[in-house]
Amino acid sequence: MVVAVNLCRGYMFSSVAGLNSKYVSTDGNDLSSTGCKVSSVSVPSTPRSEGEILQSTNLKSFSFSDLKMATRNFRPDSVLGEGGFGSVFKGWIDEQSFCATKPGTGIVIAVKRLNQDSFQGHKEWLAEVNYLGKFYHPHLVKLIGYCLEDEHRLLVYEFMAQGSLENHLFRRGSYFQPLSWNLRMKVALGAAKGLAFLHSAEIQVIYRDFKTSNILLDSKYNTKLSDFGLAKDGPTGDNSHVSTRVMGTYGYAAPEYIATVMSIALELFC
Structure with a gap:
């Protein structure tokens, strides 16, 4: 509940310059449906020396050509948002076969x-693949699959129709409307539950990027945390990590973290 209150106090009324927006819904044109090559193998065909995808993941391995078709060749009008990682595109796939389909x-x-x-x-x-591939929780965004082919690195998620919390708080327009207090409390509580799940896992997870642009909302304003690229396994017992590389967004980071101390308690900072 502490996190929920902090979200209302801090995230609902403060803005940090330079945050990246995510997942703004756009409409697209037709795409001819074609055959696709999708497998459910856990280990990619071109692993990198940094490590492999965990064997325990239950994700789909997409080919680059399949995702190219699903997003209509990554057309500009399919862009949902852009960030430090790259661009996010809207696409369509068959629910059973995971092949590309018409918009x-x-x-x-x-x-x-x-x-x-x-x-x-x-x-x-x-x-991102390893954390979201092994965890499932109603308040974590669902990772459907990935593409690891030559130099291409892509991730396939469920679509979050209402976009990011950041957009609803700091943007105005016909699509983004101010959130009622009831919705704000619902969003805050959902984000708190997602964070609590990570912190209470058998091996604790330090999210390290808890901010409004990473809090996504589905069509019913259910909250889901996204973007686990900076996540890190937490310390054991009462210990804390010493971080030699400060990551995340400074405006949302606790002073202790900036000073290189890292623990799950610091993610309650607001």
Whole structure:
């Protein structure tokens, strides 16, 4: 409940310059449906030296050509948002076969494509796959699958129709309306539950990027945490990590974390 109150006090009324927006719904045109090659193998065909995808993950392995078709060749009007990782595109796939389908058919997905010039890279991509691949919780965004092919690094998520909390708090327009107090409390409580789940896991997870642009909302304003590229296993017992590389967004980071001390308690800072 402490996190829920902090979200209302801090995130509902404060803005930090430079935050990246996510998942703004847009409409698209037709795409001819074609065959696809999708497998459910856990280990990619081109693993990197930084590590492999966990064997325990239950994710779909997509080919780059399949995701290219699903997003209509990554057309500009399919862009949902952009961030440090790269761009996020809207796409459509069949719910059973996971093959690309025409817009308006099948299920809607969000495809995050790593920009080759991004300051984030394979390490963050791999962290996202491994954490979201092994965890399932109603307040964590669902990762459907990934693409690891040559230089291409992509992630396939469930589509969050209402976009990010940041957009609803700090943008105005016909699509983004101010949230009622009841909705704000619902969003705050959902975010708190997602964070509590990570902190209470058998091996605690330090999220390290808890901010409004990473809090996504579905069509019913249910809250789901996203973007686990900076997540890290927490310390054991009463110990704390010493972080040699401060990551995340400074405006949301606790002073102790900036001073290189890292623990789950610091994520309650507001």
